[in-house]
Amino acid sequence: MKYFARRLFHALLLLLAVSIFSFAILQLTPGDFFAPLGLNPQISSRTIAGLRSQYGLDRPLPVRYGHWLVDLLKGDLGQSFAYNSPVTPLLAVRARNTLLLTGTAMLLAWLIAIPLGMWSAVHRGKWGDRAAGVMTSALLAVPDLVSFLVLLLVAVRTGWFPAGGMVSSSFGDLSRWNKMKDLAEHLFLPALGLAIATLPTMLRHVRSAMIEVLEAPFIQAARAHGIAERRVLFRYALPVAANPLISLFGFSVGTMLSASLLVEVILSWPGIGPLLVDAIMAKDVYLVIGAVMLSSLFLVAGNLLADVLLFAADPRIRVE
Amino acid sequence: MKTGPKSGANRAEPLLRVASLSKRYVQQRTFSRTEFTVNAFQDVDLELFRGKTVALVGESSAGKSSLARCLALLERPDSGKIEMEGENLLALNRKALFWIRRRVQMIFQEPVSALNPRLTACEIIAEPLAIQGEGTQLQRRERVLQLMEQVGLDAKWERKLPFEFSGGQRQRLAIARALSLKPSVLILDEALSNLDAPNQALILELLGQLQVSHSLAYLHISHDLRLISQFADEVAVMYGGRIVESKKTHDLFAAPEHSYTKELLATVHSVESILLARSA
Numbered sequence: 001m002k003y004f005a006r007r008l009f010h011a012l013l014l015l016l017a018v019s020i021f022s023f024a025i026l027q028l029t030p031g032d033f034f035a036p037l038g039l040n041p042q043i044s045s046r047t048i049a050g051l052r053s054q055y056g057l058d059r060p061l062p063v064r065y066g067h068w069l070v071d072l073l074k075g076d077l078g079q080s081f082a083y084n085s086p087v088t089p090l091l092a093v094r095a096r097n098t099l100l101l102t103g104t105a106m107l108l109a110w111l112i113a114i115p116l117g118m119w120s121a122v123h124r125g126k127w128g129d130r131a132a133g134v135m136t137s138a139l140l141a142v143p144d145l146v147s148f149l150v151l152l153l154v155a156v157r158t159g160w161f162p163a164g165g166m167v168s169s170s171f172g173d174l175s176r177w178n179k180m181k182d183l184a185e186h187l188f189l190p191a192l193g194l195a196i197a198t199l200p201t202m203l204r205h206v207r208s209a210m211i212e213v214l215e216a217p218f219i220q221a222a223r224a225h226g227i228a229e230r231r232v233l234f235r236y237a238l239p240v241a242a243n244p245l246i247s248l249f250g251f252s253v254g255t256m257l258s259a260s261l262l263v264e265v266i267l268s269w270p271g272i273g274p275l276l277v278d279a280i281m282a283k284d285v286y287l288v289i290g291a292v293m294l295s296s297l298f299l300v301a302g303n304l305l306a307d308v309l310l311f312a313a314d315p316r317i318r319v320e
Numbered sequence: 321m322k323t324g325p326k327s328g329a330n331r332a333e334p335l336l337r338v339a340s341l342s343k344r345y346v347q348q349r350t351f352s353r354t355e356f357t358v359n360a361f362q363d364v365d366l367e368l369f370r371g372k373t374v375a376l377v378g379e380s381s382a383g384k385s386s387l388a389r390c391l392a393l394l395e396r397p398d399s400g401k402i403e404m405e406g407e408n409l410l411a412l413n414r415k416a417l418f419w420i421r422r423r424v425q426m427i428f429q430e431p432v433s434a435l436n437p438r439l440t441a442c443e444i445i446a447e448p449l450a451i452q453g454e455g456t457q458l459q460r461r462e463r464v465l466q467l468m469e470q471v472g473l474d475a476k477w478e479r480k481l482p483f484e485f486s487g488g489q490r491q492r493l494a495i496a497r498a499l500s501l502k503p504s505v506l507i508l509d510e511a512l513s514n515l516d517a518p519n520q521a522l523i524l525e526l527l528g529q530l531q532v533s534h535s536l537a538y539l540h541i542s543h544d545l546r547l548i549s550q551f552a553d554e555v556a557v558m559y560g561g562r563i564v565e566s567k568k569t570h571d572l573f574a575a576p577e578h579s580y581t582k583e584l585l586a587t588v589h590s591v592e593s594i595l596l597a598r599s600a
Binding site for chain 2: 216217220221223227236239240315316
């Protein structure tokens with residue numbers, strides 16, 4: 001329990017640091033949300049100054065940060081200038097969409113990586129394993145941006161999949177089953193793109209972790225007892241190989257999130273990504289910080305979850 | 321070998337007989353058609369008898385471990401014979417092979433990696449029984465407790481995990497696991513080399529007792545010649561994948577023939593003379 005208390009404390013500290021940095025860095029960029037209004041001759045500088053003080057932008061940074069922090073404890077992430085509404089509900093919807101996308105992609109990636117990685121490990125050196133190796137190298141070499149654009153091209157050219165958005169415009173009129181289907185169709189390409197972005201690393205880790213375990217003497221001993229190969233793989237090797245994979249899971253949350261920002265923008269998935277880009281362009285400070293904080297929260301939570309899983313999976317960590 | 325004329329027909333008849341056994345590995349590089357063959361060992365003849373220990377010595381690349389793995393039926397040799405009481409094991413089908421596996425068990429060098437880190441002591445020792453489908457869970461546990469006592473482990477540790485044991489205790493655990501199927505041959509692949517001297521002596525003593533009580537045949541792979549001189553009945557020297565010399569321990573130490581054996585013995589003697597000189 002002490003272990004988790006410490007991890008949680010570290011996580012909170014990290015989030016605090018991220019918030020301070022976000023504030024400081026956004027302060028360093030020139031101009032603010034109301035600066036472009038000054039270009040309009042019909043708006044007086046007094047009006048703009050009034051708006052600034054209304055939204056608290058005229059106060060010094062530490063004061064604004066203090067206010068933001070106090071409001072945060074009440075669950076209020078501040079006000080979005082562009083949407084003229086509180087940031088929290090705006091983000092909540094987007095966060096749900098991003099989680100749906102990354103969650104699906106994560107599931108997809110692991111569902112491919114574990115069996116394929118195990119298969120590669122068992123058949124290492126054979127042509128199938130080599131083909132998989134060449135494939136993962138190729139995928140690693142292709143920048144995410146390119147593979148996402150290819151997916152977009154496929155969607156547009158073939159028309160098999162919707163080329164953007166999360167649901168069709170007629171979504172409201174659909175039956176429950178068709179709603180699911182519609183959502184799944186929209187989800188497929190972005191999720192596939194994300195899975196492709198993270199899959200090669202995972203595959204290689206699964207393969208090498210399995211190879212290492214399969215060569216361990218305890219596996220040989222079990223074989224000398226006449227154990228069935230399938231049982232070796234699933235009951236002996238996989239649980240022991242799970243440790244590095246669980247750590248990788250925590251790590252992959254980060255990769256997944258940063259790749260998801262890109263995939264969301266390119267395949268116009270209404271997640272945090274496009275919102276963040278727009279908010280940065282418009283200097284919608286509190287929305288930017290809210291989105292950054294949310295992404296950091298996901299990342300930290302993913303790693304925390306990996307720690308918990310590791311704790312649950314490995315008795316050695318439990319005793320320490 | 322075949323000295324005692326009527327001192328027991330069992331003794332004259334080897335339990336395990338290896339005849340002109342060979343194994344080579346074929347390697348292939350990515351994007352290349354050239355194949356490399358590495359001879360692990362060639363034309364190996366070896367006989368193991370009940371209640372006797374044969375020590376196998378040699379350099380680290382001499383093919384000792386490959387031979388051990390072939391004898392434990394973990395790998396298939398390319399040619400030759402492995403006979404258990406006259407039955408050629410390499411001619412057996414899968415099912416018969418599964419059955420015969422219980423007769424040859426292996427103890428590994430590193431007890432840490434030789435035990436599944438996720439299983440408790442009880443589960444580890446019961447593992448071979450479970451795999452071979454022997455007894456009910458209750459019977460298996462009974463047998464485990466019995467085995468733990470035999471190898472000098474406290475029965476109350478049955479729920480402990482491997483990492484909670486010391487090095488010597490882990491090796492005892494591995495021995496108990498190997499014994500659970502009542503094997504007749506035990507292959508000890510450098511089983512003592514990761515232990516400190518007192519533990520080496522203790523485990524050696526335990527192995528000696530077990531050999532008598534279970535009339536086990538040991539193939540003990542080691543490079544510690546001094547240790548070997550204490551327990552081995554016979555020594556086989558392996559060099560470059562072949563057994564170059566195989567003799568009664570006393571005879572080998574007294575009159576080594578092969579140049580490699582002489583070299584090996586010379587190192588021991590020089591180490592001993594250095595130690596003697598230092599203690600003097």
